[in-house]
Amino acid sequence: MLSVKILPRALATSLFLLLAVASPGVAQESLSKDLPVRVQARLGWGTVRAVQYSPDGARLAVGGSAGIWLFDAHTLDAVSLLPGHPDPVTRMAFSPDGRTLASAGEDGSIRLWNMDADTLRHTLELPNWVAKLVFSPDGRTLASVGGSTIYLWDVATGSLRYTLQSQTNMAFSPDSRTLASVNKATDIVYLWDVTTDSLSFRRTLQSPDSISRVMFSPDGQILATSRGSDNTVRLWDMDTGKLRHTLKNTGDVSSIAFSPDGHTLAIVGRNWLIQLRDVASGTLRHNLTGHTGRASRIAFSPDGHTLASADAAGSIRLWDVDTGTLRHDLQGHTDWVWNLTFSPDGRTLVSAGEVGPVRLWDVDTGKLRHALLQRHTDGVYSLVFSPDGRTLASASKESVLLWDVVTGTPRHALEHPYWIKNIAFSPDSRILASGSSYYSTDNDYTDNIVRLWDVTTGALRHALEDHVERVTNIGFSPDGRTFASGSADSTVRLWNVATGALQQTLAHPDWVAKLVFSPDGQTLASGSGDGTVYLWDVVTGTLRHTLEGHTYWVSSMAFSPDGRTLASVGGSVHLWDVATGTLRHVLEGGPYSVSVVAFSPDGHTLANAHEKATVRLWDVTTGTLRHTLESSPQVGWNYGVAFSPDSRTLASASHGTVRLWDVTTGTLQQTLENSTGTAVAFSPDGRTLASGRWDGTVLLWDVVPASAAGDFHNLVNNPDGRWAIWKSGKMVTAIFNSPRSPVQYYARQNPQPQFVLPTDLRPASQVPHTVTGTPVQKDRTPVPNAQPVTFDLTIGTNGEVRYVDNAKVDDLGYVSYRVQLTWQTNEAQVMQPTLEKGETSESGTDRDR
Structure with missing residues (x-):
């Protein structure tokens, strides 16, 4: 993790350290590597759609809109972020040995990740959304279901082995030799031999009713089939292919699960009832009642003694499988719980739902241990x-x-x-x-x-x-x-x-649509559903003026900074004299309706955003149109506009992107890619723009260019890092970011500065700093199982940034780090620039290190 110095208040909102975390110990390079250019931070973890423990219980994977977050399951520190899916991750599965993680996204692709290095191995492209993702027990085959087709993939090569058309569900036998699939048209269960080079057919199971689910018992001797609408679960003998038992439930079957020893089958009905059945005899052991909403998920603990069940109302219950009694009622979720996962040791239950954080529960006590990933669950x-x-x-x-x-x-x-x-x-x-x-x-x-x-x-x-x-x-x-x-x-x-x-x-005579206080607080404007605007005396509550003329409901209002003018939107934009209640100007513009208006802080300009990606800038005094800011119609609806505090820049948010415009000229200054803006806001000092996203995260953008920036020059063809510096008065704030730096080499074998700062940015006195970084390999990938390392660097009064030769660099190889520092300059100093060693040429040793 990184050692960080907090910025002074004057600069605090200009640089946010590129933090996207709420827990210590984060491998910062891995968590920030997928951020768009000029993004200072990602706030939030995004929506969560899938949760999985690794087989050894060491890691917890959380998939969603931001990618896949990997957590240390014991400390709950975020250790890595696996980006790559352009759309939210919806399914995940660890291979039985835990060395591969398979993830599926809404984009229809599957990605196989190397868990030893947290790197991408293979990308498997599919034409359909993935509904199910399962590894064979031997870990050699990955099965995915989507679009009524089953795909079987070779995990080692990422190649497609077999395709089964018109199949809606599947399951591997515990010995990995048999695949059971359900034919969509006939509802016949097919049993396939997957041990041969060509997929061969073994047997069919003909059910009198349609089938939507198949599941093998842990010993592979029984196959359970069910269909939600006929209230029935059937148990089949795999040796003979004959039906053993027909189990009737009192309601539609929504889920089934075998206990780890295979002796018990749990059946969830849509009538809020859970049945525990004896697999050998088919007899009913227990009816588990008490849920107040339809049970949505069940999971057995690894030892089989506890069953967890969750319902649509957010309640989670832990049941004693042997006695059928309720052990604990876990309250905290307020909406649908769609994920229940026991840790491999059975001591922790992880739950995730539509709303709120991912929760980790103590199974023995039923108490909440941690609320992980405080997050938004929608845009x-x-x-x-x-x-x-x-x-x-x-x-x-x-x-x-x-x-x-x-x-x-x-x-x-x-x-x-x-x-x-x-x-x-x-x-x-x-x-x-x-x-x-x-x-x-x-x-x-x-x-x-x-x-x-x-x-x-x-x-x-x-x-x-x-x-x-x-x-x-x-x-x-x-x-x-x-x-x-x-x-x-x-x-x-x-x-x-x-x-x-x-x-x-x-x-009001109609519903209240908008309201806003005047800057002096003496007047309140309220807009009505019938298009009328009312101006009220705040102290007495009396009506001062009734402003009529809009043809639609009032969708937006704003007072000018001096409080003399009110802008209101109700189809067209009207500018009103607040003192007299008279109409000054009607701002017509374009075939599309206006969604929002905003005054510039200096009061000279009014911006109105239209529903079809157009923003217009108006002169407030004359009511004349200054500029029409056109975006591509493909970017969709405008969700908001915001002026910078100095009134020189306007930010507009649309479904596809955030744009920054020059207010004076009307020209586009910047397009913030990958922003998918839903809302925008400038920080009070104007140095940072926050943009909301549909995935539930917020991006913080640096909208003020750095005073100076450059590469780490010790490797010309492939720089080891970047530096950027912002200056305000005599205060300097710097960010040094190196994804791979040979610290010992440049501290000891070939001592030279990483770079030299411009004269006006150099510190008045030497700045020492201890850096915490992550060991990486030459290709910049993390060293497996490596612990964080520390080393020292200095920024000299001559502007040289150097690694310090001391005991900390003994046996220290490549290190990834990111650090932020602040210092004061001494502008009275007169210094000559120092030529960097190796800046214009580099030795073979440098090039090959």
Whole structure:
């Protein structure tokens, strides 16, 4: 892991250390290698779709939208990130020896990973989405099911061995000699010999009913088949091919599982009942009742004595298999639990669901051990920096995450029972307000409550519960004393922030769509569903002006920074005189409706974003169009715009990308690739842009160019690293990033600086620093099972960055590291640049090292 010095506050939001983690001990190079260019950090782990323990229990793999996170199963430190899938990872499987991990993504590809080096071995392309992924018990064959076809792959070579058409499900026998598959058209079970060079047919099993699931008993003597809709499980003798038992359930069968000793079969019915059956006799041992939602997943512990079951309501239950009694009821999930996995030693149960973190439970006590990966489970719809710039809030489907801006780590996860669409910080940055707002005719997706959270502790301060329909918009007054909430119940309510008490209720003739306070806090504007805008006196609650003219509901509003002008959107954009309530300008533009408006901080420019990837910039004084910012129509809907604090740059977020525009000229400055923007926000100092993503993560972009940057020059043809430096006054912040540096060689055998800093960036006094890095091989891949190493470097007053020759470099080979340092310059110093050794030529030893 890296040793890091925290930036001074003035520069804190300009460089975030490229951290994407919430736990110590992270192999930083592996976790940041897939970040797009100029991204400082990835906040969040992305959505989670698959969880697997390695067979030896040493690693925990978590797959989702960001790739595959590999954790040390004992310390829960993230040790690697395996990127590569362009779409979320949906299926994973470890080979029996644990040396290969197979992953399948929504893109239809399968990737085989070398777990010794955390590198990609093979990419297997498929025409269909992968529904199932299974290794044969001997680890030589990988079977994948997708599009009614079974594919059998050679794990060593990555080549396709066999294809079975019109097959919907499959299972390997424990000895790896037999494959059972289900024909989609006939519902006949086919048994195949997979030991020969050509797949050969052995036998069929003809069921009187259709079949959707097949499963071998651990000893391979029995095959279980089931179909959800006929309430029946059948057990077949593999020696004779004859039916042994027909097991009737009281409801549709959704899942089956054999105990590890093969003596017990668990059957899950859609009627919330779980049956435990004796495999030898077919008799019922126990009925497990108590779930309040349909059981969705079951798993036996490795010793077979415990059965874990999860339901659609989020409840997890641990049952004693021998007695059928309930051991523990594990509460914490609030929605569908789709993954249950026991650790190989049986002491830990991992659960993952639609909402909230991945949870690790103590099987003996039933207590929660860890909540891993505080995360968003859907796209990030709202992003807001706190006014002091120290905290970033991101809102998704049913959660708000508060991020420490300096370290990039989550401070608090604020879980909602319903969809969140509105968040706002108080002016003093101490309170975050969140409101559930998602349209539903039956109100299933909103609880009509506004919550006020303590930013420091994450605790709930007040729940404001007077609205009787969904909350549509929220906002704090500039002095932070008053909080306003608008609702589909046609009211605006003003609350006392300190006490949570209701102060006033302002009635609308139609539902409240938007609201916003004037900069002086004296006026509140509220937009209605019928297109009318109302201006209210905040102190008295009296109506000052009624602004009419929109032909559609009011979708966006903004006050100019001086508070004299209000912009409102209701089909077209209207600019209103706040004092008199008169209409100044109507801004017409284009065939598409406007989704959002924003004033530049200097008040001279108004930006409006259209639904079809177009943004228009208007002169506020004259109402004339300055620029039309066109994007490719393929990028889709505009989700938001944001001005930089100096009013010189506009960021626009669309489904495909984030773009930065020059406000003065209207020209495109930068396109931030791989951003898939859903929301954008500038940090208060303007040096960082946060963009939300559909995968539930947030990217922090460096939007201020470095003062200087360059390569590590000790290897001209293949630089060992990059350095970049930002300067503000006399303060310098530097990032040194080397994926492979021969530390001992340049500290001892051929001592020379890694690079030399420009004169105006050199420190006033020598800067020593101890670096923690990761041993790597010459090809930059990690050394298997290597522990982190430390070494010393110095930045001299002459600008030379050198590795120190001391005992720490004994037997030290190639090291990957990333470090951030700060120092002050002495601009009064007069120094001549120092020529780097080997800068213009390099010896054969250098080239071949």
